Amino acid sequence: MQEFEYVAPANLEDAIRLMAEKGPRAKALAGGTDILIQLRGGRFQIDRLVDIKKIPELNELSFSEANGLTVGAAVECYRVYEDQTVQKLYPGLFDSASLIGGIQIQGRATVGGNLCNAAPSGDNIPSLIVQEAVAIVAGPNGRRNISVEDFCAGPGRNVLQEGELLVAIHIPTPKPNFGAHFLRFIPRNEMDIAIANSAVSVLLDDSKQHIVSARIAIGSVAPTPVFAREASALLTGKEANEASIEEAAEATKAAASPINDMRGTIDQRIHLVGVLTKRALRTAISRAREG
Amino acid sequence: MSEKIHVHTTINDTEVDFLAESRQSLLEIIRDTLGMTGTKEGCNDGNCGACTVNIDGRIVDSCCVLAVEAEGKNILTIEGVASPEGLHPLQQAFLEEAALQCGICTPGFIVAAKSLLEREPNADEARIRHWLAGNLCRCTGYDKIVRAVLKAGEVMNQGDGAGRATTAAGAGPTDQRDVYND
Numbered sequence: 001m002q003e004f005e006y007v008a009p010a011n012l013e014d015a016i017r018l019m020a021e022k023g024p025r026a027k028a029l030a031g032g033t034d035i036l037i038q039l040r041g042g043r044f045q046i047d048r049l050v051d052i053k054k055i056p057e058l059n060e061l062s063f064s065e066a067n068g069l070t071v072g073a074a075v076e077c078y079r080v081y082e083d084q085t086v087q088k089l090y091p092g093l094f095d096s097a098s099l100i101g102g103i104q105i106q107g108r109a110t111v112g113g114n115l116c117n118a119a120p121s122g123d124n125i126p127s128l129i130v131q132e133a134v135a136i137v138a139g140p141n142g143r144r145n146i147s148v149e150d151f152c153a154g155p156g157r158n159v160l161q162e163g164e165l166l167v168a169i170h171i172p173t174p175k176p177n178f179g180a181h182f183l184r185f186i187p188r189n190e191m192d193i194a195i196a197n198s199a200v201s202v203l204l205d206d207s208k209q210h211i212v213s214a215r216i217a218i219g220s221v222a223p224t225p226v227f228a229r230e231a232s233a234l235l236t237g238k239e240a241n242e243a244s245i246e247e248a249a250e251a252t253k254a255a256a257s258p259i260n261d262m263r264g265t266i267d268q269r270i271h272l273v274g275v276l277t278k279r280a281l282r283t284a285i286s287r288a289r290e291g
Numbered sequence: 292m293s294e295k296i297h298v299h300t301t302i303n304d305t306e307v308d309f310l311a312e313s314r315q316s317l318l319e320i321i322r323d324t325l326g327m328t329g330t331k332e333g334c335n336d337g338n339c340g341a342c343t344v345n346i347d348g349r350i351v352d353s354c355c356v357l358a359v360e361a362e363g364k365n366i367l368t369i370e371g372v373a374s375p376e377g378l379h380p381l382q383q384a385f386l387e388e389a390a391l392q393c394g395i396c397t398p399g400f401i402v403a404a405k406s407l408l409e410r411e412p413n414a415d416e417a418r419i420r421h422w423l424a425g426n427l428c429r430c431t432g433y434d435k436i437v438r439a440v441l442k443a444g445e446v447m448n449q450g451d452g453a454g455r456a457t458t459a460a461g462a463g464p465t466d467q468r469d470v471y472n473d
Contacts, residue, residue, distance in 0.1 A: 102425020190424030
């Protein structure tokens with residue numbers, strides 16, 4: 001692996017300064033399960049690696065009814081899926097965080113790092129999008145909030161500017177009659193990169209028969225994870241039945257613009273996105289009904 | 292820039308100091324600097340689990356951890372699994388079930404399975420297969436490995452918690468060592 005300077009600042013201000021000093025030649029280190037492999041493979045050259053795990057604020061995992069869920073950028077996947085509030089209120093995030101890699105990867109990899117790595121296949125990203133997650137970012141010019149659906153800019157690229165760090169991901173408290181689900185298709189049973197994935201969330205009315213609103217996001221089928229805006233909007237006000245599900249799943253396919261590669265073909269990926277979305281919607285609706 | 296960083300850590304209940312370049316993985320230091328070659332290098336990119344160690348109660352791939360990140364951590368490697376009194380129930384079960392051929396994946400499987408059985412001694416086959424999905428074996432297939440873990444779970448469940456007692460005893464064969472090499 002190339003040489004670089006390793007620093008582990010104890011507060012956010014120092015971390016931002018250490019990042020900004022080196023501009024594009026600095027990278028942040030959280031769980032390292034992507035970046036250390038990328039550095040070893042020579043994907044980019046850096047002068048400084050800034051370990052963010054000693055910054056208390058970035059290790060925060062907390063929930064309040066008023067403020068929702070805060071997942072610090074350094075919080076590992078296992079902490080997220082072992083959290084009882086996540087299990088209860090953020091079922092889509094629970095699904096994706098517990099599917100990523102194997103147990104060894106989940107012990108290190110962070111949800112924030114998964115987002116910042118901006119892989120088209122990043123399993124947590126569609127789940128965050130459908131739960132209306134917002135990335136809290138801090139940099140030399142202060143703080144700003146970025147909707148997760150606007151965070152990824154291309155394969156392996158995000159919208160963070162020089163010196164900026166992800167501080168936390170904030171996810172609002174779901175309303176009653178909310179349900180979400182995440183599904184992916186991989187060739188093996190475990191430990192693989194998705195050929196396609198789909199996350200959905202639905203909010204039902206009090207009768208639990210009609211959809212108040214829905215969000216669908218898909219991955220591994222475009223340069224970034226995609227919020228399927230039109231398909232999501234189709235579900236507004238619809239009956240929560242098989243016909244509505246079919247229609248939305250079909251429309252979701254139109255949001256996919258996949259490539260052929262060693263993992264799958266364009267046709268296969270588009271087909272899979274439809275199937276996964278359909279199944280995810282069925283489960284999300286039944287979760288919403290169970291409350 | 293290639294200046295070495297002093298790291299103080301605990302490996303298999305023994306305090307260890309070493310010097311590491313920032314770019315060195317924990318796996319490299321464990322094997323090449325500390326000479327504990329039980330932990331194996333397989334893929335070196337987080338897929339195969341041969342380099343699994345336990346850090347502060349969580350299993351991780353040591354190829355995906357920088358050695359300098361080990362500062363202040365408590366690490367268990369395969370060398371810390373047996374005790375002076377004998378093999379850990381998992382090691383015994385792997386022998387009895389012939390759950391290995393070439394042996395490269397075995398230390399990773401045992402460190403990973405130990406962490407499961409300590410949490411969930413009654414883990415069933417599906418749970419074991421799920422937990423060990425991050426460990427690859429290219430020789431045996433997985434049936435014998437899963438059988439060995441099930442058997443070890445039964446042994447560890449028997450009354451006195453012998454498995455855990457063995458673990459607690461265990462600095463194993465690792466001596467106190469302070470390694471400062473350039």
